[in-house]
């Protein structure tokens with residue numbers, strides 16, 4: 022059977038498994054794929070070479086699915102894709118067709134005038150497959166499984182190929198974080214020499230004639246800032262310290278601040294942006310809020326959590342100084358016009374990490390604090406798992422709780438990190454990988470010759486993807502920083518750094534051309550899906566596994 026037909030047959034069924042991220046339906050993928058394996062003679066004969074792998078403490082009981090074809094030697098290539106898809110809220114009246122590409126295509130034709138011009142043209146051309154997950158990324162997944170099936174039918178195969186399908190990519194990447202452990206175990210068990218991790222996320226082309234290979238991916242870090250003020254009535258402003266004032270200064274100095282961006286070659290990470298900002302008020306009254314908290318997303322190319330958190334800390338201190346200076350100026354003018362409430366304002370700059378705050382409470386109250394904290398952390402973890410509390414609110418609930426054990430109530434800023442953390446990964450950081458450093462060039466020669474198409478290389482995929490968990494080199498420093506700064510690290514959120522260091526390998530993303538990910542008009546190019554991408558992937562795999 023031709024690979025195009027294999028891919029199409031599998032993809033239509035794969036899409037039908039409505040595996041919306043962080044929903045119970047994600048688990049239907051497991052039965053679906055196990056059934057798929059049982060239908061392939063090689064896997065029926067070698068049941069130890071496919072199966073599921075548990076995600077520890079997963080609230081939905083989800084598992085990673087994997088299959089492996091063993092050939093000669095120890096060289097191995099790892100293909101990964103995610104089996105979850107985003108929700109279908111924006112399908113509105115077309116929800117029932119979201120998982121049926123052909124029917125959806127017909128329905129979209131009926132409302133084509135309401136679609137953007139580019140989507141309309143693609144729809145009418147018939148060259149694109151629509152439907153939730155077709156592009157992001159069961160298309161790439163179906164190509165990977167179909168290639169594995171083809172390799173399983175060969176008597177004579179050089180090297181080893183593993184395909185891993187992971188849940189939860191669109192959420193916290195619990196699947197990929199577990200897959201790292203699986204890959205470390207397989208490496209030991211079969212004495213594998215990992216050559217490269219290949220993802221097949223869709224590539225977003227800038228022009229129709231030019232594809233993209235990504236030899237890496239951006240990282241993502243989410244620092245939080247919590248400002249504790251000093252409450253007073255609005256008529257007595259100088260007796261209090263309004264956290265809104267200081268927080269505004271911190272937000273203004275960080276939002277879109279180019280000092281946070283990395284430049285590598287001609288690639289640059291976008292500057293940070295705030296994702297969440299709230300004060301602690303729940304009712305209206307005439308006093309200032311007691312605290313204000315928020316978090317920002319920072320995308321990285323080469324920065325570590327430590328450098329990012331240091332920068333946040335410095336900005337918090339500078340902001341505190343600047344706000345105090347303004348306050349003193351106001352107060353001086355106020356004093357010359359009215360009878361002062363106090364001789365001098367008592368406030369001083371105070372900026373601390375989460376761990377410093379924790380230690381202060383721990384020193385003051387010892388075991389009674391630590392036990393209460395652990396209980397709170399356990400309750401919070403349970404609430405997040407049940408979907409009653411989001412991860413950001415949980416983080417601040419913990420900080421609020423620690424403040425109940427703090428005696429010094431002068432204003433201060435607490436900073437730290439909220440999960441998830443995605444390390445950046447790129448072949449440009451890898452030394453000693455020999456020919457593999459030229460893989461994009463070699464593949465580009467191939468695509469020129471085969472399809473007359475050029476592919477440009479980028480060192481960082483900007484869409485954030487699971488290739489972040491392909492390896493790490495400075496795991497001790499990162500672990501220490503996360504322990505120090507991330508209240509939810511360890512209990513609720515974990516990264517298996519030892520295993521990650523063990524499997525460390527270069528990466529590449531080779532995926533089909535796709536558009537409008539996560540939208541109603543999500544679509545994948547059929548020629549890429551059925552012909553070009555499988556050929557490029559096959560060529561890459563054989564190159565990497567060559568003796």
Ligand SMILES: [Zn+2]
Nearest residue numbers: 103157158222
């Ligand atoms: Zn994706």
